[in-house]
Amino acid sequence: MIADAIKGQISHVLESLGYGGTIFVVEHPAEMTHGDYSTNAALLVAKEAGGDPRELAKRLVSEISKALPEEIDKVEVADAGFINFFLSRKFFTDSLKTTLEQGEKFGKTASLVGKKAMVEYTDPNPFKEFHIGHLMSNTIGEAISRLVEWSGAEVRRACYQGDVGIHVAKAVAEKLSSGAEWSASADVARSYTEGSRKYEEDVSFREFANEVNRKIYAGGDRDVHGAYDLGKKLTLEHFEKMYKTLGTKFDFYFFESRSAPFGKKLVEERIGDIFEESDGAIVFRGERHDAKLHTRVFLTKDKLPTYEAKELGLAKIKYDLYPYDLSIVITGNEVSDYFKVVLKAMELVFPDLAKKTNHISHGMLRLPTGKMSSRTGEVVSAEWLIEEAKRKVNEKIEASDREIADKNALAEQVAVAAIKYSILKQSPGKDIIFDFDKSLSFEGDSGPYLQYTHARANSILEKANEASISPSAGDNFPETEMERLLYRFPEIVERAEKEFAPNIVVTFLVELAGSFNHFYAQEQIVDVGDKNSPHKVALSVAVRNVLKNGLKILGISAPERM
């Protein structure tokens, strides 16, 4: 790595001047005009040893310049004492060759080679709507899964679903008491909403639903289980359809009906040791281990396991099925505080598993009117959102005269890209105020912009092929902004994976796409009379590859034409 070479060179010079041991950084400056790498070494040395940082920087530069590697074109002192390094044409030409050679593998790293990872995300509950919150979890989870895969790990995707509990009973009770027909998942979700309303308003319905709840747990009632099986089947089928549209394929499905009894057993075995009785319930005193934590109930006074007990059991169930080195659980941030308590309890029950577990929380997709609730029916379903986006995309497709083989498939690809991009472009953990028109853009900083740029590059490459111009990295053409970005792609992927932050990839790709579109507007790429044309085509191939690979990591499709 050239960054390491620069760092080594600086260390060497510092030592020879008697300033060894200073801890400095070598990084990409925010501004391209400040070079490709920059160091604050002079500032730090001046602070410790005294003196003028600018003068010191000049001395360092003159020393460094004595043995400049051929990958470095020039070194400059800037501003208060920063030292900026500019890479040479040779470096960019070599990097471009590497990018072309590695093709679809360019961007892969080995930081997690040999590791097994399990990523849990989406987690929709049967009998309820698959709404835009699930869409958010799915999008982030899929991107993180792929980032971990690109780092060399073997990844298994897991989905955890609440198929038992009062929410299920409300839907089933509503069907049994009203005789509602269930032929699609939306019917089931509607019964859930209606059942929830009655549960709060009608005492006799509430008693009936509670009775149904007990029967679901106990088994044996034909009517109850007939409705239960039908509702579960219909909603799960719908979820599968959504996963297909979104590009997710789960390896494991976990259900609460399984984690519940196991979690209960784990807690009961450790009463008096880790857990204790309080007002008839079994609780964990989080505050005894960490002042920021609080007490949470693991078993209710009816000895039913809560979310916390189930989660504890789930960690072990997962491990027994797939002995992971890394377990990533992605949820909305409303459960962040519970998860901290669960993790603390897990440290005591399964210390090895707790160390391997990472909780990543994302913000909520909020409506301008406030919080979304499937209980009151104030939800935006994922299906509706995708259909609306498709309608908007179709208008654009119909208006264009380009030949598209399967317009419906393309509309879906572009619509999903727009939605996923709007979720992935921001750093995880923050809420998104969801406003359809504002969130879903097809222009500028958007998913379709990246797809468009990819398709455009692809089209240029077809033209180059027709003109028999094959890509070849040359060293006559001045370096472009694209080249100054392209070689950074693997480090971008690595940082995004370490921070579980897909938005780092998004920001990079949109910057790269912008630099390519700028280049495109200024240069004729395919030109048989231009001896630099093969080089420009090579640049186009590299950009096309990185966009393709980057979009793949994000879980966004890259159509060949659009």
Next chain:
RNA sequence: GCCCCUGUAGUUCAAUGGAUAGAAUGCGAGAUUGCGGAUCUCGUGAUUCAGGUUCGAAUCCUGACGGGGGCGCCA
């Protein structure tokens, strides 16, 4: 009341303690029938407030104000 997260152009988002706070959108002005105008170029406009730490703060610390979430038997 207590705990956690959070406050950046009109709006939606960026910015590993670093340099002139970047994009997009909106608004205004433009791009020779030149490889895809879902594009490109120019202009406009922001760190909630008050202290502190630091050579250097949107970023770290303290306080005020605003927003969101959570505070034992739902998840």
